Amino acid sequence: MTVIVRDMRAGVRADTEGFVRVRQRALPFMVYSPEALAHDAAHMHPDARYRPLVAEEDGEIIGTAQVHLAHDSREPGQGNVNVYVHPERTRRGAGSLLVRAAEEHLAAVGATRLLSWVLDEPDNRVFAQRHGYRASRSAHFLRLDLANGVLPPLQDPPPGVELRTGADFADDPRPLFELDAETVADEPSDIDTEFTDYEAWLEETWRHPLFDPALTTVAVADGRPAAFTLARTDGAAAYATAMTGTARAFRGRGLAKLVKNHSLHRARAAGYTQAFTGNDAGNDAMIAVNTWFGYEICATEVRYVRELG
Template sequence: MTVIVRDFRAEDAEGFARIRHLALPYMLSTPQSVLHDVAHAHPDAYYRPLVAEEDGELIGTVQTGLVHDSPEPGQGYLNVYVHPERRGRGAGTLLVRVAEERLADVSATKLFSWVLDEPAHRAFAERRGYRASRPAHFLRLDLANRPLPPRPAPPAGVELRTAADFADDPRPLFELDAETMLDEPGDIDHEFADYGAWLKETWHHPLLSRELTSVAVVDGRPAAFSAARTDGGTRYGTVMTGTARAHRGRGLAKLAKSDSLHRARAAGLTEAFTGNDAGNGPMLAINKWFGYEICATEVHHVRELG
């Protein structure tokens, strides 16, 4: 039996999403979202997903590209996932090697990879020259069986809306997303400056639920938000919750997230997922208040290319 690595093809989308779900069930992925990510990636990202195949069966995937929206050039990433029942066949090693070669070809000088905080996964990364950096947690909330705290009352002058209310002009949400991203803790700084790219990659993403994305509005402008995604079934995830700097300290992030969670439960969703940098104490405290529990931890690893 021979393992090969090749470029992703459209007909791989279902297998690609299935492997990601099996290897990392805390993140939402569907065939439609996989195809969307490939079709609408920014050209400067050089996004090139790869698959590992053994005798016609997909057994591994890697997402690889450049961090095009960072002020620091040359930062690449590769996130490898192998079917849990197909490990030990060399698929992960081959995926890493081919991805690193591709990234070197597009002038990457520093490579980042998320690695599950388990001995075998960390040893795999360390053997290939990656050193551990920042940890981050996946959190899960049982929406079906765990009661949610009551919605906080909006402060005076604050109105709750949804992203759907901004369908005619989502630019104010883009501006809020861009501002909050500047303060997101992590190894890589991001700067959202391309509204057109944001529309393609975020606003029109098939997992985004505009109806469940809650927005706290002050004087007609978005001041805080909690962006929600769903998989078309019963799973829900928040991918960003943040507040504009001028409005912090008023509980608006908690307000928006509470509204989104209550909407999600009323819509019949049963599992809620989110993720936080381990050093993001304020957001971890908010999620603990809602009843989220840590279900897994990843560690960001980095390797400098010579």
């Protein structure tokens, strides 16, 4: 049996479904769909030099890699290598082949530093170290049982604050882009992220197939978005908050809890049974908010870094 690595064909349903199948088994704490993968491949910013890869054995996709430059980083040359292999198809060489192909691609397009999320399990950490990566910061996946959990009661917004949904910004989502840009800049990370390209944000966030404007919730104060939680859903059972943040001028008022609670209540009413989110391990404030809702840590990833050259 021979393992080969090739590009994922975004227009071939068998490829996108195979990619999703591997990711759901290896990393079942995120929301996926074949349509989302095809959208990413078609609409990722050209400066990202995005290249999704698959490892195939006898016609079956057993491994995946999402490979791209962090085009929205303040520091050029940051490359992302996120490799996952089906847990029942490990030790066939698929992971090493994917890493090699990913590194060759990123080096060719100017990457000088590679970053890879690795599940915090002994075999995975040894694999990363064996390929020359060193451990950096960590992050948690959190899960909430929406079907059976007890959510905090809904609260009215404080005076001067109005709750809206993402759908209310359909004619002009730029205010949400500006709030997203402000909050993401303050997130703890190995990469300093700066959103400056509105059109890219529209393609990668606002028009993304998983984005759910009806469940996205926004607190508006002084005529502008002050806090928001951005929802993604698979249209079936899984709901995820891709970002929850508050503008600097409005922090400390409980607005993040307010918007997230309203979004979670509506998600449960819409039939979603599992809620997922993720937090940097050093983001104590947001971890406390999610713990208040009943989220529990279900897995941890460690960012591994390799300097090239």
